[in-house]
Amino acid sequence: MVATSEFAGRILSDAPLTLGEGPAYDAETDIAWWFNIVGKELHELHVGSGAKRVHALPFMGSVLARIDGARQLIASDAGLFLRDTTNGMLTPYVALEADKPGNRSNDGRVHPSGALWIGTMGRKAEAGAGAIYHVVGTVVTRLYDQVSIPNAICFSPDGATGYFVDSKVNVMMRVALDAATGLPLGAPQPFIDAAGEKADFDGSVCDAEGFIWNARWGGGAVERYSPDGRLVSRHALPARQTTCPAFIGTGLDRLLVTSAWQGMDEEARAADPQAGFTFDLGVTVKGVADAQFRL
Numbered sequence: 001m002v003a004t005s006e007f008a009g010r011i012l013s014d015a016p017l018t019l020g021e022g023p024a025y026d027a028e029t030d031i032a033w034w035f036n037i038v039g040k041e042l043h044e045l046h047v048g049s050g051a052k053r054v055h056a057l058p059f060m061g062s063v064l065a066r067i068d069g070a071r072q073l074i075a076s077d078a079g080l081f082l083r084d085t086t087n088g089m090l091t092p093y094v095a096l097e098a099d100k101p102g103n104r105s106n107d108g109r110v111h112p113s114g115a116l117w118i119g120t121m122g123r124k125a126e127a128g129a130g131a132i133y134h135v136v137g138t139v140v141t142r143l144y145d146q147v148s149i150p151n152a153i154c155f156s157p158d159g160a161t162g163y164f165v166d167s168k169v170n171v172m173m174r175v176a177l178d179a180a181t182g183l184p185l186g187a188p189q190p191f192i193d194a195a196g197e198k199a200d201f202d203g204s205v206c207d208a209e210g211f212i213w214n215a216r217w218g219g220g221a222v223e224r225y226s227p228d229g230r231l232v233s234r235h236a237l238p239a240r241q242t243t244c245p246a247f248i249g250t251g252l253d254r255l256l257v258t259s260a261w262q263g264m265d266e267e268a269r270a271a272d273p274q275a276g277f278t279f280d281l282g283v284t285v286k287g288v289a290d291a292q293f294r295l
Contacts, residue, residue: 004221004234009282012045012256013052016276020258021203022062022107023246023278027289028069032248034258034278035061037104042074043278047248055088063108063118065293073293075118077104080135094138096120103129107151107203107244111182112159114294117143119150125168132164134183137295143184152204152214155182156227157288163191163212167200172214192229203244203258208286215242215257222257222281235281238274247287248280255281 012032023034025047032045042055042064063075064083072083073093080093097103097120108118115136122129128146132153135141149167156162159179165172174191175184194201199219204212210227220240224233239259248256261275269275 002231002234004236007236009280012280013278019260019262021243023256023258024064024290025246025248026066033064037062060104062105065110067293075105107153109153110291110293111155112291113182115182117153121149152201154204154206156210165201170194170200205245208288213245215244217241240272252287253284255285257281
């Protein structure tokens with residue numbers, strides 16, 4: 001049994017987001033980005049100064065990736081878009097499940113090769129409604145279907161291993177990848193089995209040592225797992241529905257964690273007053289810079 005470390009971090013944003021998700025960090029600008037998915041907002045935080053902005057979106061965005069100094073890629077319920085960082089202008093890039101208007105994007109991450117893995121799901125988390133896709137340039141390849149809530153997408157630093165989970169199943173999967181393309185080399189295998197547990201695997205990042213940091217929805221914590229699947233540490237947060245971590249700071253040595261209050265009634269929200277806040281976990285990490293999406 002691994003002891004849970006008490007929260008020793010701080011609040012980065014006290015905006016109570018319905019569904020805070022998809023944090024990313026641009027090391028060149030020292031800016032962290034994350035979404036309020038159902039609130040159709042993109043949040044921007046200059047980590048060094050603490051300056052914060054909120055950008056309204058015309059869709060439910062869930063994943064952001066840097067392309068270059070002037071452009072970002074956003075995954076949303078309306079497809080993939082290019083965003084101009086100077087004026088916020090959005091340009092359609094590629095369709096994603098245009099034949100499934102009841103779906104939206106959820107968790108995703110750019111592989112070290114520059115390809116995007118992006119998961120989709122039903123707006124009401126309908127069983128098996130979603131999938132996980134690989135996007136390189138404008139070529140979209142479906143990797144896995146019959147997914148209910150895709151989460152925990154992350155990659156080993158060398159790009160040779162991928163991880164993901166269907167949170168309704170709650171068994172994290174591991175798959176060997178072609179490091180040059182981010183495409184699977186075989187069938188995924190069960191890696192960490194949390195089926196039946198009250199806390200679900202949510203978003204993940206993989207650090208420079210190949211350890212996985214996973215936010216546990218319903219568990220109020222971020223857990224760190226070794227490359228062989230052992231739980232090595234557990235860090236509490238003051239919000240029960242933690243959603244996704246991201247490495248931040250000029251040394252990539254801090255961990256930002258988003259959270260949500262979605263699904264809580266008034267009594268639950270009163271008992272969890274910091275639900276939806278965004279936190280600095282308060283631990284020192286050895287992070288890896290987010291990969292840039294390659295057009």
